[in-house]
Amino acid sequence: MDSLISQLPERQLINGIRQAEQIGAELKAAKRMSGASGQLNYTLQSANTWDRTETVSAGSITQMTLVVTMTCDQTQPWPEALLYMDMRANGTADANKFSYLNGTYAGTTYSGALGWSDGTSVITSGGMTRNFSNLSVIFTWTMDFFYKGTITYYAKPVIRSSCGGTMTLTRTL
Secondary structure, rough: HHHHOOOOHHHHHHHHHHHHHHHHHHHHOOOOOHHOOOOOOEOOOOOOOOOOOEEEEEEEEEEEEEEEEEEEEEOOOOOEEEEEEEEOOOOOHHHEEEEEEEEEEEEEEEEEEEEEEEOOOOEEEEEEEEEEOOOOOEEEEEEEEEEEEEEEEEEEEEEEOOOOEEEEEEEEO
């Protein structure tokens, strides 16, 4: 009797939906670095509340570059690392986090730019690149920001990686 029921078109549709749900769950559950993937993960961050706090000032749009470097502990030849950067401007409250800017700020019009502004000063994200050197087993993230006005920014990088190591945050001109 079960074989007859399983041959009903409705049953095949239900089985197809279940298979699609299972495939979707497997794709969503793909975790590159977690206990669920069976891979150990490490969190690299300093004990500091903010790793870099600095006041910058410019009368016109000026570029600032922050570089986060992770030197791996050499326990893996091909580690994986993900950078999470908490960047805030003119304060450390949630209201000072970057958001999407739409409108004119400090004389420049933005349409969906990630940044912060108080109306007269503005800082926006210009993008990020990640490089990995297999010879030295070092990750480097280079993040460009553009600012105008006087802004005190606060930066806190956190790296999740498949190996241990050390991390630095620097600013280049």
